Amino acid sequence: MWYLLKTEPGTYSFADLQRDGETVWDGVTNPQAVKNLRGMKPGDGLVIYHTGDEKRTVGTAAVVSVDDSDAKTPRVKIRAGKALAQPRTLAEMKAQKFFAESPLVRMGRLSVVPLTEQQYKWIGG
Numbered sequence: 001m002w003y004l005l006k007t008e009p010g011t012y013s014f015a016d017l018q019r020d021g022e023t024v025w026d027g028v029t030n031p032q033a034v035k036n037l038r039g040m041k042p043g044d045g046l047v048i049y050h051t052g053d054e055k056r057t058v059g060t061a062a063v064v065s066v067d068d069s070d071a072k073t074p075r076v077k078i079r080a081g082k083a084l085a086q087p088r089t090l091a092e093m094k095a096q097k098f099f100a101e102s103p104l105v106r107m108g109r110l111s112v113v114p115l116t117e118q119q120y121k122w123i124g125g
Helices: 014-020 031-038 090-094 117-123
Strands: 002-007 022-025 045-050 056-067 075-083 112-115
Touching: 002 117, 014 022, 014 045, 014 056, 014 075, 031 112, 045 117, 112 117
Parallel strands: 002 045
Antiparallel strands: 002 112, 022 075, 045 056, 056 075
């Protein structure tokens, strides 16, 4: 499976993840986003997306482990991947027909978004 994780770069950026190597992705409260976190498995591919003024994909990561012992606040350990050679903006993603039904487009405030293999590969994952 593949997912897009949104983060505010002023709070925790992809550069921070690269510096740290690994981090725990937690603090998500939206029920659908929590469900998406709970569905993750070690090895799943991730795309890190900067919100705010950037609104673009910036890098990749992978799921290391999932602790869903607390159903309300799962904790997913992720490992940094590579910076994307060609970041994709939200506008570019919205222009692709294969994103038309994506929660990224339909539920803009969702912070953990599942991706299809086609979407993940197009982004550069």
